[in-house]
Amino acid sequence: xxxxxxxxxxxxxxxxxxxxxxxxxxxxxxxxxxxxxxxxxxxxxxxxxxxxxxxxxxxxxxxxxxxxxxxxxxxxxxxxxxxxxxxxxxxxxxxxxxxxxxxxxxxxxxxxxxxxxxxxxxxxxxxxxxxxxxxxxxxxxxxxxxxxxxxxxxxxxxxxxxxxxxxxxxxxxxxxxxxxxxxxxxxxxxxxxxxxxxxxxxxxxxxxxxxxxxxxxxxxxxxxxxxxxxxxxxxxxxxxxxxxxxxxxxxxxxxxxxxxxxx
Numbered sequence: 001x002x003x004x005x006x007x008x009x010x011x012x013x014x015x016x017x018x019x020x021x022x023x024x025x026x027x028x029x030x031x032x033x034x035x036x037x038x039x040x041x042x043x044x045x046x047x048x049x050x051x052x053x054x055x056x057x058x059x060x061x062x063x064x065x066x067x068x069x070x071x072x073x074x075x076x077x078x079x080x081x082x083x084x085x086x087x088x089x090x091x092x093x094x095x096x097x098x099x100x101x102x103x104x105x106x107x108x109x110x111x112x113x114x115x116x117x118x119x120x121x122x123x124x125x126x127x128x129x130x131x132x133x134x135x136x137x138x139x140x141x142x143x144x145x146x147x148x149x150x151x152x153x154x155x156x157x158x159x160x161x162x163x164x165x166x167x168x169x170x171x172x173x174x175x176x177x178x179x180x181x182x183x184x185x186x187x188x189x190x191x192x193x194x195x196x197x198x199x200x201x202x203x204x205x206x207x208x209x210x211x212x213x214x215x216x217x218x219x220x221x222x223x224x225x226x227x228x229x230x231x232x233x234x235x236x237x238x239x240x241x242x243x244x245x246x247x248x249x250x251x252x253x254x255x256x257x258x259x260x261x262x263x
Contacts, residue, residue, distance in 0.1 A: 002201045002218040063159040065139035068256035071101040077128025081114035087128040088119030094184040095218045102256030104182035120203035146261040151231045168229040168240035183257040196223015198246045206237035
């Protein structure tokens with residue numbers, strides 16, 4: 001779980017490395033609808049030109065782009081566009097690192113005013129709507145697909161496979177939860193360790209932690225100091241990949257990158 005990374009960094013006296021601290025080539029962009037600026041501009045991935053509201057409804061690998069929005073404050077997520085009961089909260093910062101949130105919007109209302117996405121850091125799979133006015137809009141053609149039955153991670157762009165790699169996943173007693181998530185944190189560990197040299201926090205949690213587990217519950221895709229575990233079902237729920245795979249992932253996975261985990 002990702003909070004273990006925080007403890008390790010603090011214990012070693014190393015700096016926390018969020019996307020805002022990593023030179024990943026991001027640039028600033030205008031906010032949608034208001035034309036103003038957001039403090040998250042430097043964290044939005046320059047994958048494509050600005051998006052057009054109302055055309056994003058991707059649920060499977062596709063050549064269509066996915067909509068990403070920079071979140072400037074906590075949003076109450078509602079059961080229907082602009083109304084209905086509150087089903088969750090979309091926070092402005094990530095669960096442990098407080099990295100500014102860039103969220104994957106999976107569907108946009110017909111009038112383009114509201115976006116629907118999975119409630120982050122929830123194990124229910126509930127979907128909720130937020131207003132899109134004033135938020136920075138970007139798009140990405142990149143998606144990470146985690147196939148639990150095959151112990152495999154595949155990175156796709158425009159529906160075409162860039163590369164795939166074997167992975168370790170959750171054990172039978174603490175299986176990796178399926179769902180639609182997005183990257184929330186990018187954390188570097190130059191000295192390596194249990195999480196390898198890099199970890200990508202994602203917007204999911206593990207509701208079935210191992211007995212005696214005292215660390216956090218946020219899911220992540222990260223490296224490992226036990227390469228023999230790759231391809232096996234042995235983790236507390238996170239997805240482990242090799243050092244070679246991390247080198248491929250680091251320049252590709254930005255804040256907000258969609259991550260789909262399925263059986």
